[in-house]
Amino acid sequence: MHIPFCSGKCAYCDFLSAPATESEMEAYVDLLVQEARQYRGRYSALTVFIGGGTPSVLPVHLLARLLEEVVGGLLDVSCPEPEVTVEVNPESFSGACAATLAAGRVNRVSMGVQSFDPAELARLGRRHTVDQALSAWDVARNAGFTNVSLDLIYGFPGHSEPGWATTLDRALRLSPEHLSAYCFLLEEGTRFHEMRCRGQLPEEDEELQSALYDRCRTVLEDRGYRRYEISNFARPGRECRHNMRYWHNDTYLGLGLGAVSFLDGRRRSNARTPEGYRSQVEAGRPWDWIEEPLPAPRRVRESLILGLRLSEGVDPTDLVGGPLPEEEQGQLRSVLSKWEGKGLLKRLGERWALTDRGLFLSNEVFVDLV
Template sequence: MIKGAYVHIPFCEHICYYCDFNKYFIKNQPVEDYLKALDLEMATTMIQAGGVRPETIFIGGGTPTVLQDEHFARLLESIRKHLYHEETAEFAVEINPENLNIAKLEAMKRAGVDRLSIGIQTFDDTLLAAIGRMHSRESAIAAVQLAKDYGFHNISVDLMFGLPGQTRAQLEHSLHAAMQLDPQHISIYSLQVEPRTIFYHRMKQGKLKLPGQDIEAEMYELLIKVLRDRGFEQYEISNFAKPGYESRHNIIYWNNEEYYGFGAGAHGYIQGQRVVNARAVKGYITRVRSEGHAMVERHSVTLQEKVEEELFLGLRKLRGINKKTFEEKYHRSLDYFYKDVIANLVKKGLLHEDKEHISLTEKGVFLGNEVFEAFLV
C-alpha cells in the first residue's frame, strides 16, 4: 500500500547557497500551467490507484509559499480534491517565514493542513545572510507567532548547524530562541555541501570555511542535550519531537514504505519501483499533458536493495528496526542477511541488539554513516 504523497513546488524568489533540490526562479515561469499539470498528474494517478488515497501529504520545494495567494489556494484545493480524505493522518506544508501571511494561513486551514514545517535554519542574522536566506530573526519569530495565533498547533522549526563561521555559542543561541517559540517539533540537520550548489563552487575555490568535524560533533552533542532537557524526544538522528508530534510523513520514508511523488523532479516509490519525474518545468508540463504522468526514470528495486534501504533508513530512527516486522516484510530474518555485520557493529559499540530490535547506541548516533555503510554490499 502506498502510504504518503509528496508534492513538489520548484519555484523560489532566491536560491539559498546550500540548496540542491530541484528549483527555479519563479519570475517568468508558467505557474498557471504548472498547477494545471499537477492537478492532472494527481487526478490520473488516483484513478489508476482505484481511488485509494495516501495517509500523509507533504508539500515541499523549492518554496511552496512563494506562490501568489491565489495560486497557493488553488494548489491546496487540487490536493484536497485528489489526495486528502477525512482519515488523512497528516497534511504538512513547508513554509518560508518571509512569505507567510493571513491569506495563506486561511487557505491552509480550509484545506485541512494540520502541520507547518517552518524553515528558519538559524536565528542569527549574520548567518542567515551567509547562507543566502531572505528572512531575518525578527521575521522568523513573527511567522511562528502568526501561525500559532491563527490556530496551528503542530509546528516544526527547521534549523541547521555546521554553517560557515558558525560557533557553538551561535548554535546555542538559536536553540534557545527556538525554545522560546514553544514548537512541537525541531528538525536540525548538519550542513551538507552538495554539487550544483553555490557553496559547492565556493568550496572548490577554497572560499568556504566550515567548522571542523570535531566542532560539528560538539555542536551535535550540545543540541541533543538542550533539546532533551526541554522535553523533546530524539526519535530520529536529526529530528526531535514532543510526545505525539513526530513527523508521520517522514516516518514513511524511514520505514522504507511506498509514496507518490508529484511535480517536477519529484521522486516516488511505487509498487516496488523508484521513479523520478522530469526535472524541467516545461518538460514536466508537456509530459503530463501528453501522458498523464511525468516519470522519466523507473528502477525496479531488487530484494538486496530493499533490504539495504531498510537498514540504512530504518536505523536513522532511534527505536531502530523491529526484527519481527523485518522478517514479515522480507520473509527472512535479519541474521540471514547480516548476522556477522550486526555482531561486528555490536562489538564496536555502535549497535545495540536485543530479542526484538537492533538500534544505534549513543556512540552509533554520532557515527551513523559508518554504521549505514556497513550494511551496503
C-alpha cells in the first residue's frame, strides 16, 4: 500500500512522493478506502506492507482509519499471525503514532534511519538527527514492537569506511531484529543527479562500495544476523515475509497511487498521477490498470533473477512461467554456467545462488539474464 507523502525529498530519492496538506492526505485516504472496498471478497492478504513516501507523516486519525478500514478489511481472517509492516521515519514517529499502529494490528516497524552520523544525514538531505533516531527507537520498543527493522544506506558520494563503521556499530547496539543495507544508486530527477550534472557531485567509488558491503556482511553475520537476500539481514525467523513474496514471484495486490500488482500472471499498475488515480477509483474500476505484457520466457527469467537475490538460491526447473522450450532452457543453462565460470554463481545441489563475490556484482549477472 503506497502512501505518497513525506516531509520533503531526500537528496537521493526518486520515489513517487511529495509533501501534502492534511486535507490532501484525508482525500487520499478516502480513495484508498474506496479502492480497497472494491477488492473485498476477491482477494485476502497474508501480509501487508504500508510504505511510501513516509506513512508516519499521516495524522493519527487517518492512520487509524487506514488500518481499520483498509488493512482490517483485506487481511485473511484464517491466518493466525499475519505480518503487517509500516514504514516510519524518526522525525514523524511519535508515541501517538506508535500507539495507533500497535492498536491497528501492526506488528512490524521498518524505520528509515540511513545513517547514525550527523554530517552524513545532512549530506543525504535527511530531516532527522541522530538523537531523534535513537528516540524513535525507544518509542517503538516502549509501544511493544518486538520486530523492528532499520534501513541503512552506504556508498554514497563522500561516504567513508569510518563513517560506515560508526553507523553499523550504533545500529547493532540497538539490536534490531532486521537490517536492510542498500547501496547508493544515482537516480535521475533527484537532487544528487542535478548536482552530478552540474559537476558538483563526484562519481561513486565502486571499490569502496564493495568494501563497505563486505564489512556490513561480515559484521552482521558475526553478530548473529543471516543474510537472506542481497541487501537484507535478519535474526533467525525475522525475515520480512512480505518481501519474500516478491522474491519468490508470488502474487501481490498493490493499492494506491502508482501501486503495482502481480495477479494471475500479469503485472498491472495503478495510475501514477493523482488525477488519474482518483478517476480510476471513483469510476469503480479496480481492474482498470496499466498492464504490462509478461510472456512466459520473460516471467521465467524474472523469477530466476528474483530467486538469485536470495541466499537460498533458485531452482531453474521450478520457476513461475515455466517450463521453457528446450532451446531457451539451453540458453539459460549456458548463461548460468558462464557466470559460474567467472566465480559469480555457484551450485547448491539443483539450485543456483550468488557467490560472496557475486553478491555485489549481481547486476552483471542479472543484465545477462534479462
